[in-house]
Amino acid sequence: MRLAVDLSGRPEHPALAVRAEHWVDLARLAESGALDFVVFDDSFVPPGGGPGEVGRLEAVAVAARVAPLTTTVGLVATATTTHTEPFHLSKALATLDFVSAGRAGWQPDISRTAEEAALFGRKDAAPVDALWREAAEAVDVVTRLWDSWEDDAVIRDVATGRYVDRDKLHHVDFRGEFFAVKGPSITPRPPQAHPPVVLRLPAGDEPAALALIGRWADVARVPSVDGGRAGAADPGVDGLAADGAGRVRAAVRAAGRDPEEVSVLLDVPIGPTDAAEAVVDRAAAALGVGLDGVVLVPETLPGGLRRAVQEVVPLLVGRGLRAPGPGRRTTLRERLGLARPANPYAGGFDATATAGPVGGTG
Amino acid sequence: MSKRQLHLAAHFPGVNSTTVWSDPASGSQTDFASFVHFAHTAERGGFDFLFLAEGLRLREHRDRIHDLDVVGRPDTFTVLNALAAVTTHLGLGGTINTTYNEPYEVARQFGSMEQLSGGRSAWNLVTSSDAFTGENFRRGGFLAPEHRYRRAAEFLQVARACWDSWPAGGSPGWVEHTGEHFQVRGRFPLPAGPQGHPVLLQSGDSDAGREFGAATADAIFSRHTTLAAGKEFFADLKGRARRLGRRPDDLKILPAATFVLGDTAADAQERAEHIRRQQVGPATAIAFLEQVWGRDLSGYDPDGPLPDLDPEPGGVSITRGRVRHEKDTLAVARRWRALAEQRNLSIREVVVEATARQSFVGTPTQVAEQMDDYVQAEASDGFILVPHLTPGGLDEFVDTVVPSCATGAATATATPEQRCANTCWAGRTGRGCSPAERVHRAQWCSCGPRPPDCSGSPRSPRRSPGPAC
Structure with a gap:
């Protein structure tokens, strides 16, 4: 089974949230439990609730700070698409992949609130459906920019004085509903080509989010709390997991992809009083209804993660659900059983075919 | 002092x-x-x-x-x-x-x-x-x-x-x-x-x-x-x-x-010359020339003389995405011509002199x-x-x-x-x-002892005060 941890939990001391050492310790702890990846949460507003004032560091920055001090664990950074330029996102995530030697992942999210919009003052908060469509377009642009450099674009041909083969650099010429981006990226194609995309299925009914998952998710996270979808009776956690996984796989199929290529993981909270056995039972039940693993979500850090690594992981290993021993040094894609994607531009891909009416791929 | x-x-x-x-x-x-x-x-x-x-x-x-x-x-x-x-x-x-x-x-x-x-x-x-x-x-x-x-x-x-x-x-x-x-x-x-x-x-x-x-x-x-x-x-x-x-x-x-x-000084000069020629290869020399002249000069021999024709008027840039420090391309061209005539330099040699001096x-x-x-x-x-x-x-x-x-x-x-x-x-x-x-306050005391500036000058009162001297 796949096993990850979400590090959005409350720090046990408020000051920890902005300390580099806190995040390094968490990632190393996760690595000591051979977890597949950690997720760094993000939002433009400080986390609410809880005692004390808790700050919030930018997630890609935290992942980059942690990367050179870890070796096996995947580093998935949340980055929102509502107010940030996809061009900046593309190079930041590609660079996270370089500095982590192919362990980067991206959890795209949206900024839903007027509070966040007011920090930028560019536009009003939009309906959630539009925000998800914009997110889908952002993922599309980011992916094209990753591909805008062919892998062998740098040739260093001393005889002709050419550093790069410019026929292997491509203007993406993207024009969509929300963005127009010329390209190519200023950053070469990252080690994994496409750092895996992790997406959360919203607890409520948000069709555009499901469409985004169907088209782009490498990992889909299914909530274990009921978002109160219209007309649904309380199905229990296993029912929610089965229902979420079913919807994800249907969406993936509808997008013309193979549902087996997407890891569907159940979010499993770990509260201070939850017994490790109960967490493991929950994970086993998720596997039983067709999911591929779980994302542990400790409510407090680092204590919750320590219990996950020291108590939950050994039980999972004991039940034969996880391999014993340290994590392997692989890319995150390899860990998730994903091939390194071919570059569509290398085959004379017509970038304009789905992006819009602009001619020429450069 | x-x-x-x-x-x-x-x-x-x-x-x-x-x-x-x-x-x-x-x-x-x-x-x-x-x-x-x-x-x-x-x-x-x-x-x-x-x-x-x-x-x-x-x-x-x-x-x-x-x-x-x-x-x-x-x-x-x-x-x-x-x-x-x-x-x-x-x-x-x-x-x-x-x-x-x-x-x-x-x-x-x-x-x-x-x-x-x-x-x-x-x-x-x-x-x-x-x-x-x-x-x-x-x-x-x-x-x-x-x-x-x-x-x-x-x-x-x-x-x-x-x-x-x-x-x-x-x-x-x-x-x-x-x-x-x-x-x-x-x-x-x-x-x-x-x-x-x-x-x-x-x-x-x-x-x-x-x-x-x-x-x-x-x-x-x-x-x-x-x-x-x-x-x-x-x-x-x-x-x-x-x-x-x-x-x-x-x-x-x-x-x-x-x-x-x-x-030695001579050794350093020799290395410097070698590096300048690495920095300005034949194709790069022509590209620099084209930037100043504002036109296609790909037919010119980088080891030959500067073109007789004048730069495009108006200083139209044919290079985009970099800062241009020199706006008056006609003046640049005049300087390069003078340099070439004075020292009998080829295109590449002029570009080396004009752009790559360490x-x-x-x-x-x-x-x-x-x-x-x-x-x-x-x-x-x-x-x-x-x-x-x-x-x-x-x-x-x-x-x-x-x-x-x-x-x-x-x-x-x-x-x-x-x-x-x-x-x-x-x-x-x-x-x-x-x-x-x-x-x-430099931690470098360049080439010989001298009193460092220990007064500090924090721009922001919030900045940490630094070490006592």
């Missing part, structure tokens, strides 16, 4: 012809290992900070991506945050453009780097007004030239309001800004870092750019490397700072500088002396060194010039003044100096 101290920073080799990629010693421009090597060398050499440049669109020449120089580099913030993990006291600076970013977001990125690096961040704030680069961004990006610095100033005002909104050890406050270019309202999610604000660098050279830099920057990343031009620029900027009510010493002038070392060439001792002379003559406060090789281009300098110049590591024989500098280097808290502390 005490001798002036020398500041040094290290520019990671960039995407222009200064960087030699054809040399067997040239390594990857993107692998993180190259950045780690470079950062470790800079830290070992006691440099104030490492510097990453950034341009947000690949350069095009005659409507095609320019392929003769290094192309492509990783994201500035992400590399610097990763380097914070493998260094302990090196300052970490980079170019971030105000035209293609939003102030709240950039404030948050620098606020994050401040925390993640323990107060080692520096920002080279640049502006831009070209629609060419803007094509990579959803809002375009074209800005009327007269708005560039107004937007930049307001951008900085918002960023500083964000950093100031949550004092270290205090409670988060509120940011409320309504201006010509920005409306920002809400809570900033990070407490102030050890420096309060990142060290601010500027590189604008127009009158508006100089005035903005003199008013706001901690250091100016200048390009004036001849002694005469350096002195003029230095006096101009320090004068502007004084007129604006700032202590001139609070504004450091740090020109970009290249260097070549050798066992700032400092000599033995390590000679280079240390040249640099010191420059600083003592008040042509700069130090240099941002631009090596020509990735990642090892700084190694020889640190191994040979630093020992003949720096005193930071020489504790056994150090004078009390040097020990003061050394204390600053080691840091009162064991963390080392922040770049702010070091930009205001």
Whole structure:
């Protein structure tokens, strides 16, 4: 089974949230439990609730700070698409992949609130459906920019004085509903080509989010709390997991992809009083209804993660659900059983075919 | 009068012809290992900070991506945050453009780097007004030239309001800004870092750019490397700072500088000539010529004479995505012609002479002396060194010039003044100096003992006070 941890939990001391050492310790702890990846949460507003004032560091920055001090664990950074330029996102995530030697992942999210919009003052908060469509377009642009450099674009041909083969650099010429981006990226194609995309299925009914998952998710996270979808009776956690996984796989199929290529993981909270056995039972039940693993979500850090690594992981290993021993040094894609994607531009891909009416791929 | 101290920073080799990629010693421009090597060398050499440049669109020449120089580099913030993990006291600076970013977001990125690096961040704030680069961004990006610095100033005002909104050890406050270019309202999610604000660098050279830099920057990343031009620029900027009510010493002038070392002066000159020819290969010579002439000159022999025809009138640029320092191309062409006739030079030789002269060439001792002379003559406060090789281009300098110049590591024989500098280097808290502390008090005591400036000059009362001298 796949096993990850979400590090959005409350720090046990408020000051920890902005300390580099806190995040390094968490990632190393996760690595000591051979977890597949950690997720760094993000939002433009400080986390609410809880005692004390808790700050919030930018997630890609935290992942980059942690990367050179870890070796096996995947580093998935949340980055929102509502107010940030996809061009900046593309190079930041590609660079996270370089500095982590192919362990980067991206959890795209949206900024839903007027509070966040007011920090930028560019536009009003939009309906959630539009925000998800914009997110889908952002993922599309980011992916094209990753591909805008062919892998062998740098040739260093001393005889002709050419550093790069410019026929292997491509203007993406993207024009969509929300963005127009010329390209190519200023950053070469990252080690994994496409750092895996992790997406959360919203607890409520948000069709555009499901469409985004169907088209782009490498990992889909299914909530274990009921978002109160219209007309649904309380199905229990296993029912929610089965229902979420079913919807994800249907969406993936509808997008013309193979549902087996997407890891569907159940979010499993770990509260201070939850017994490790109960967490493991929950994970086993998720596997039983067709999911591929779980994302542990400790409510407090680092204590919750320590219990996950020291108590939950050994039980999972004991039940034969996880391999014993340290994590392997692989890319995150390899860990998730994903091939390194071919570059569509290398085959004379017509970038304009789905992006819009602009001619020429450069 | 005490001798002036020398500041040094290290520019990671960039995407222009200064960087030699054809040399067997040239390594990857993107692998993180190259950045780690470079950062470790800079830290070992006691440099104030490492510097990453950034341009947000690949350069095009005659409507095609320019392929003769290094192309492509990783994201500035992400590399610097990763380097914070493998260094302990090196300052970490980079170019971030105000035209293609939003102030709240950039404030948050620098606020994050401040925390993640323990107060080692520096920002080279640049502006831009070209629609060419803007094509990579959803809002375009074209800005009327007269708005560039107004937007930049307001951008900085918002960023500083964000950093100031949550004092270290205090409670988060509120940011409320309504201006010509920005409306920002809400809570900033990070407490102030050890420096309060990142060290601010500027590189604008127009009158508006100089005035903005003199008013706001901690250091100016200048390009004036001849002694005469350096002195003029230095006096101009320090004068502007004084007129604006700032202590001139609070504004450091740090020109970009290249260097070549050798066992003897002749050896260094020979190496310098070899490097210049690496930097200006035949195709690059023609590309430079085309930039000045504004037309296709691909039929010309780089080892032959300059073209007889005149440059295109109007100075139309056929290269996009790079800063043009020289606006009057006819004047440039006249200078090149005169140079060619005077010394009977080919196209390539003229371009080498005009574009690739290194700032400092000599033995390590000679280079240390040249640099010191420059600083003592008040042509700069130090240099941002631009090596020509990735990642090892700084190694020889640190191994040979630093020992003949720096005193930071020489504790056994150090004078009390040097020990003061050394204390600053080691840091009162064991963390080392922040770049702010070091930009205001060099840990370098260039070429011989002299009293360091221990008075400090914290721009922000929130900045950590630095070591006692």
